[in-house]
Amino acid sequence: MGKKGEGNRQRILDAAENLFYKRGYNQTSFQNISDATDIPRGNFYYYFKTKEDILNAVIDARVVSLSAMLSNYDAEVPDPRERLLMFTNVLERDSDDIMLSGCPLGTLSIELAKGDTALHDKSKQAFIVLCKWMEEQFDLMGLSNADELAIDLVSRLQGINVMANVFNDAGYLKRSHIEIKKWINEQD
Amino acid sequence: MGKKGEGNRQRILDAAENLFYKRGYNQTSFQNISDATDIPRGNFYYYFKTKEDILNAVIDARVVSLSAMLSNYDAEVPDPRERLLMFTNVLERDSDDIMLSGCPLGTLSIELAKGDTALHDKSKQAFIVLCKWMEEQFDLMGLSNADELAIDLVSRLQGINVMANVFNDAGYLKRSHIEIKKWINEQD
DNA sequence: GTCTATATCGAGATAGAC
DNA sequence: GTCTATCTCGATATAGAC
Numbered sequence: 262m263g264k265k266g267e268g269n270r271q272r273i274l275d276a277a278e279n280l281f282y283k284r285g286y287n288q289t290s291f292q293n294i295s296d297a298t299d300i301p302r303g304n305f306y307y308y309f310k311t312k313e314d315i316l317n318a319v320i321d322a323r324v325v326s327l328s329a330m331l332s333n334y335d336a337e338v339p340d341p342r343e344r345l346l347m348f349t350n351v352l353e354r355d356s357d358d359i360m361l362s363g364c365p366l367g368t369l370s371i372e373l374a375k376g377d378t379a380l381h382d383k384s385k386q387a388f389i390v391l392c393k394w395m396e397e398q399f400d401l402m403g404l405s406n407a408d409e410l411a412i413d414l415v416s417r418l419q420g421i422n423v424m425a426n427v428f429n430d431a432g433y434l435k436r437s438h439i440e441i442k443k444w445i446n447e448q449d
Numbered sequence: 450m451g452k453k454g455e456g457n458r459q460r461i462l463d464a465a466e467n468l469f470y471k472r473g474y475n476q477t478s479f480q481n482i483s484d485a486t487d488i489p490r491g492n493f494y495y496y497f498k499t500k501e502d503i504l505n506a507v508i509d510a511r512v513v514s515l516s517a518m519l520s521n522y523d524a525e526v527p528d529p530r531e532r533l534l535m536f537t538n539v540l541e542r543d544s545d546d547i548m549l550s551g552c553p554l555g556t557l558s559i560e561l562a563k564g565d566t567a568l569h570d571k572s573k574q575a576f577i578v579l580c581k582w583m584e585e586q587f588d589l590m591g592l593s594n595a596d597e598l599a600i601d602l603v604s605r606l607q608g609i610n611v612m613a614n615v616f617n618d619a620g621y622l623k624r625s626h627i628e629i630k631k632w633i634n635e636q637d
Numbered sequence: 638g639t640c641t642a643t644a645t646c647g648a649g650a651t652a653g654a655c
Numbered sequence: 656g657t658c659t660a661t662c663t664c665g666a667t668a669t670a671g672a673c
Contacts, residue, residue, distance in 0.1 A: 285563040306668070376473070
């Protein structure tokens with residue numbers, strides 16, 4: 262048999278991650294998560310003390326999965342510039358979701374910035390991981406202002422995601438990704 | 450004597466505009482607006498049929514005030530490039546609010562994108578006004594791809610605002626505004 | 638571990654007195 | 656026009672049976 266409970270915990274986490282993204286954290290109810298998992302509301306409290314606990318666990322899971330993805334690039338792709346280009350390509354793959362719901366990291370952090378400070382701070386973690394990784398890549402490319410380039414790249418990507426979300430414009434998204442990749446190739 | 454009621458309507462609108470920005474639309478209650486205005490909850494329904502009606506009126510007011518601001522630039526500043534630089538300077542003036550609560554237009558649209566479609570569509574209106582105006586300025590500057598430049602500029606500004614909001618970083622905000630103004634001056 | 642029933646609260650909205 | 660009292664609903668959270 263084994264740990265069936267951990268399976269339930271993971272299912273709650275997966276459903277919450279998706280719903281927090283598609284509906285927003287505050288607009289996602291336990292009922293929504295229950296409907297998506299067929300796990301009754303009351304059962305959630307066996308795995309998580311509060312709704313905030315679920316959010317913290319979701320962010321932890323995101324940090325882990327993002328870190329794993331980036332480590333994978335480090336292992337599979339020798340050239341740091343190629344790694345950055347590959348990251349941009351992944352965003353292209355998710356462009357439908359981004360047009361509908363924006364950037365998973367950005368929209369969550371923006372939502373939480375308007376509420377509790379502790380949750381907003383927590384949401385920064387994924388951004389910090391991403392920025393640090395990009396800084397490493399620019400550093401490996403021998404660029405002196407790697408920290409500024411990293412935040413500039415994330416900033417550009419966030420801007421693109423916001424506009425894609427506001428206007429639901431696929432053409433703009435496609436064009437911008439080309440521009441971003443051009444920009445990455447120009448840095449030296 | 451005159452229309453005291455319209456004064457109340459305006460006070461509700463002003464308080465709602467501020468609270469929707471600082472707390473988010475969904476996280477702002479009638480009680481919050483009541484506390485801010487000293488107008489009892491029940492009275493709101495004399496001026497607005499629903500909470501969505503208040504939001505629609507807030508967005509209408511923003512469109513009017515943004516249009517007025519831009520028309521004022523058109524009247525006061527002859528050079529279109531100077532107008533764009535002046536717009537950027539205004540954002541600099543609001544940088545404390547942006548670090549705390551993000552871009553008033555962007556964060557609202559992002560929040561509404563996760564819910565009702567009609568409200569999200571409504572929230573685009575301010576963006577459309579802004580993009581059109583910027584397009585006009587680039588057009589007056591004799592640039593052929595004015596439409597793309599306009600959305601690129603808004604995109605860059607949105608990215609900056611997101612990062613400033615996520616990281617509460619004043620230094621980044623200041624540096625980015627310089628870069629943006631450099632970019633505006635480079636376009637020809 | 639799992640599930641049902643329920644407590645408690647605050648939300649948007651309404652009715653009607655003044 | 657203004658204000659109070661109240662309705663209804665859905666939210667998070669808890670208690671306790673199985």
